[in-house]
Amino acid sequence: MKPAAFDYHAPRTLEEALDLLAAYGEDAKPLAGGQSLVPTMNFRLAQPEVLVDLNSIEELFFMREGEGGLHCGAMTRQRTVERSAMAKQVAPLLYEAMPHIAHAQIRNRGTIGGSLAHADPAAELPAVAIALDASMYVRSVTDARWIAARDFYVGLFATAMEPGELLIEVAFPRPRPRSGWSFEEVARQHGNYAMCGAAAVVELSDRGVIERARLVFLSVGEGPVAADQAAAMLVGERPTATVLRAAAEEAATKEIDPVGDIHAGPAYRRHLARVIGERVLNSAAARAFEACPT
Amino acid sequence: MNQTIELIVNGKQYRRTVEPRLLLCDFLRNELGLTGTHVGCEHGVCGACTVLLDREAVRSCLLFAVQANGREIATVEGLGEGPQQMHALQHGFWETHGLQCGYCTPGILMSLVPFLEENPNPTEEEIRDLLSGNICRCTGYQKIVESVQLGARLLRETSK
Ligand SMILES: Cc1cc2nc3c(=O)[nH]c(=O)nc-3n(C[C@H](O)[C@H](O)[C@H](O)COP(=O)(O)OP(=O)(O)OC[C@H]3O[C@@H](n4cnc5c(N)ncnc54)[C@H](O)[C@@H]3O)c2cc1C
Ligand code: FES
Ligand code: FES
Numbered sequence: 127m128k129p130a131a132f133d134y135h136a137p138r139t140l141e142e143a144l145d146l147l148a149a150y151g152e153d154a155k156p157l158a159g160g161q162s163l164v165p166t167m168n169f170r171l172a173q174p175e176v177l178v179d180l181n182s183i184e185e186l187f188f189m190r191e192g193e194g195g196l197h198c199g200a201m202t203r204q205r206t207v208e209r210s211a212m213a214k215q216v217a218p219l220l221y222e223a224m225p226h227i228a229h230a231q232i233r234n235r236g237t238i239g240g241s242l243a244h245a246d247p248a249a250e251l252p253a254v255a256i257a258l259d260a261s262m263y264v265r266s267v268t269d270a271r272w273i274a275a276r277d278f279y280v281g282l283f284a285t286a287m288e289p290g291e292l293l294i295e296v297a298f299p300r301p302r303p304r305s306g307w308s309f310e311e312v313a314r315q316h317g318n319y320a321m322c323g324a325a326a327v328v329e330l331s332d333r334g335v336i337e338r339a340r341l342v343f344l345s346v347g348e349g350p351v352a353a354d355q356a357a358a359m360l361v362g363e364r365p366t367a368t369v370l371r372a373a374a375e376e377a378a379t380k381e382i383d384p385v386g387d388i389h390a391g392p393a394y395r396r397h398l399a400r401v402i403g404e405r406v407l408n409s410a411a412a413r414a415f416e417a418c419p420t
Numbered sequence: 421m422n423q424t425i426e427l428i429v430n431g432k433q434y435r436r437t438v439e440p441r442l443l444l445c446d447f448l449r450n451e452l453g454l455t456g457t458h459v460g461c462e463h464g465v466c467g468a469c470t471v472l473l474d475r476e477a478v479r480s481c482l483l484f485a486v487q488a489n490g491r492e493i494a495t496v497e498g499l500g501e502g503p504q505q506m507h508a509l510q511h512g513f514w515e516t517h518g519l520q521c522g523y524c525t526p527g528i529l530m531s532l533v534p535f536l537e538e539n540p541n542p543t544e545e546e547i548r549d550l551l552s553g554n555i556c557r558c559t560g561y562q563k564i565v566e567s568v569q570l571g572a573r574l575l576r577e578t579s580k
Contacts (some may be wrong), residue, residue, distance in 0.1 A: 127441050130464055134421060134440035134486055164482040165463035169445075177440070205476075229553025231470055231531055233478045300571065317552045 127166040136179040140265075143178050144292060148267040150176045152289045158201060158240030159233050173217070186294065194261065194297030200239025208233060217298040219258055220305035223250045226309070229317040230396060233394070239293045245277050245283050245349060248319040252279055252350040253342040254309065255296065257325035263295040276354070277330035279349040304337075305329035306407040306413025311344070312398050314389055319357065320345050322398035323391040326406035328365060328414045336360045336411075341377055341403060346384040346395050365411035374403030426490040427453065430498030436528075438485050445469040447485035448495060456496040456526050467554035470527035471495050477531045481494070493577075496526035508578055509533070512571025520558035528554045532568060542575050544569075 137143045137406065147154050155174035157163060158181075166329025180186055186201035189210060196217040198207065206225040207213045214268055227241065227250055241251045242262065246385040255262075255275035262273045264287055278286050286291065301307060322345050329338040339360040340352040356377035363369045384395035424437045429452060434450055448471070449453045455580070460466035464482045469480040472494035472545070500506040506514065509529055519525045528551070535542070535550050547568045551561060 127439070127440045127446070128443065129437065131441055134423065134484070160466060160482050160484075160487075161479075164443075164484075168462050168481070179487065227556075228464075230465070230535070230550060231467065231479060231553045232464060235478050235482065315552060316549060375492045 128174050129168075130170055130173040131188060132174055133176045133254040134179065135176065135198060136163045136182045138182050139294075140183055140294070143183060144290075146176070146178045147290045147292060152180055156292060158243070158244075159203070159232075159235040159239040160240075161228070161236040162240065162244045169214050169414055171407045176252055180239075181364050183273045186197045189213065192297070195258075195299040196220065197295055198293055198324070200237065200243075204231065204233035204236045204238065206242070207238065210396075216418060217258070217317060218301060219309055219324050219327065219349075220251075220254055220298050221309070223309040224378075225253045226250050226259065226311055226316075226320070226323070232317075234299055238296060242278070242284060242296060243287065243293045245279055245285050246319075247347060248345045248411050249325060249350075250309070250311070250320070250325075250344060253323065253344040255298070256352050257307070257327050257340045258298050259340075260296055260298045262293055263297070264291050265294050266291045275373050276352065276414040282348040284346045284349070301327075302333070302338075304414055304418045305378075306414065306415070308409040310402050310409075312402065314379065319351070322346055322384070322395050324399070324402045324406045326403075326410040328360070328407065330365070330411075330414045330418060334364060334415075336365055339373075341407065341408075343375070343377070343382055343403070346370075346382040346399055348383075350386075351382050353381040355381055356403070360407075365407075365414070369405045370407040370411060371404050374400050374407060377403050384393065423489075425486055427490065428489045428492045430494055436485075440484055440486050442484050442485045443481055444488055444493075445480035446494070447488075448480060448513050451453035451485075454495050454497050458523055458526055460523070465555070466524070466527075466530065468524055469525040470530045471569070472530055472533065472555070477534050479529040489579060494530070496529055497531075499529060508574035509536075509568075513567040513572055514570075516563055516567040516570050518564045518567025523554040524554055524558075528556070528564065532571070533535070536572050536575055540572060540579075542568075542572065 154176040157179045186199045188199040214221045229378040250283040311320035323420045339357040343351045356373040458468040460468035
């Protein structure tokens with residue numbers, strides 16, 4: 127058999143799951159869609175002694191519109207979001223990024239919470255969460271807290287969650303007035319992990335000047351990389367092609383630190399970041415203009 | 421600790437006691453003898469092991485058999501009754517040479533069943549997008565695309 131032996135628990139309530147995680151500490155791992163965890167177990171890169179399967183906990187499967195925008199329970203399947211008219215309306219950037227994750231057969235199982243908690247630097251959702259200023263609700267037996275997406279990612283496959291903590295819910299804020307968004311990536315084949323990708327949000331003032339911008343990359347660092355200098359350069363400017371290109375250039379030369387692999391070396395990834403960065407800024411700005419009352 | 425599970429596979433009820441680490445693909449093949457579900461990569465990439473879990477296509481190499489407790493599984497064995505009574509999709513692949521070695525075929529067929537239920541008349545682009553989740557090392561995909569087109573047409577005709 128491929129994976130090392132483990133004890134399996136399938137609690138029906140959140141309380142039970144949190145108790146199990148508290149009791150077993152670092153020996154236990156939550157199992158969500160299993161689309162990242164089970165491959166690593168099959169390779170025996172991960173050998174958890176205890177699996178706490180979240181798939182029977184109904185409280186973690188929900189999607190609703192609320193104060194924070196689109197609220198997704200951690201176990202919301204990626205496929206559910208992809209098929210949701212509500213997600214399309216309330217969190218259009220999330221909706222646009224979703225089909226880029228793997229293949230339909232993987233998204234049928236893969237979850238929002240699993241992808242965000244896994245913190246793969248090549249994953250789409252962490253970058254989207256930061257671009258949207260999403261927040262994560264995390265609980266343990268004793269504590270409960272909201273963490274801003276930006277503070278949630280702390281390194282390679284690492285989050286601010288402590289052992290015993292579980293990601294419960296994520297809130298993706300709705301688009302603000304006069305704002306536009308965009309997501310793009312380049313992968314060798316649709317469904318493969320991207321060699322580079324980017325999410326952008328551009329918000330205009332009523333005079334057509336950029337008031338706020340976000341540009342976040344994936345696959346070019348240890349985690350999602352927010353190009354904050356590039357975003358700061360844009361504030362107060364009109365979103366002309368020249369201005370947007372200069373911001374993408376700044377991001378690609380100074381703010382990312384891509385490592386190479388067999389698919390793409392650092393120089394090529396940097397090139398992709400420049401091209402994709404410029405594209406997403408342009409289409410986000412175009413959408414922001416469309417969203418402005420004339 | 422071993423666990424006893426009950427599940428339905430291709431309409432038939434089974435009860436077995438298994439180790440939690442037993443993958444669903446290995447359960448189907450080694451415990452139930454349903455060797456139509458193929459195993460290629462065992463990390464979700466190739467799609468050969470795709471089966472239906474409660475009517476949705478999933479990788480059986482990324483599920484533990486214990487997770488299928490109380491659920492319904494469909495494998496390629498449940499598609500047609502045999503060479504004389506093939507499923508419309510299988511007919512499409514047979515007529516149009518949609519396979520050479522056939523290793524990838526069961527996973528592709530099982531991916532297609534829910535896909536065509538949701539979208540009975542897909543465009544070539546939609547078909548290719550769906551097929552991106554299944555690796556074929558023989559055909560070059562062109563014949564598979566044509567097989568899907570024929571299979572989809574046959575399905576539409578039988579459901580009229
Ligand atoms: C062939 C293939 C291609 C893929 N391509 C992509 C891709 O292009 N982009 C992409 O982003 N992903 C890709 N993935 C990964 C896939 O999207 C996974 O769904 C996702 O990364 C993890 O989600 P999951 O629900 O399967 O989590 P799991 O695999 O179950 O868990 C992942 C990790 O998160 C932890 N975890 C899960 N849920 C919680 C929670 N609620 N609280 C705390 N910790 C938790 C687990 O313990 C584990 O360590 C691919 C996977 C495969 C097999
Ligand atoms: S064996 Fe399951 S996807 Fe390859
Ligand atoms: S027919 Fe041989 S792998 Fe597809």
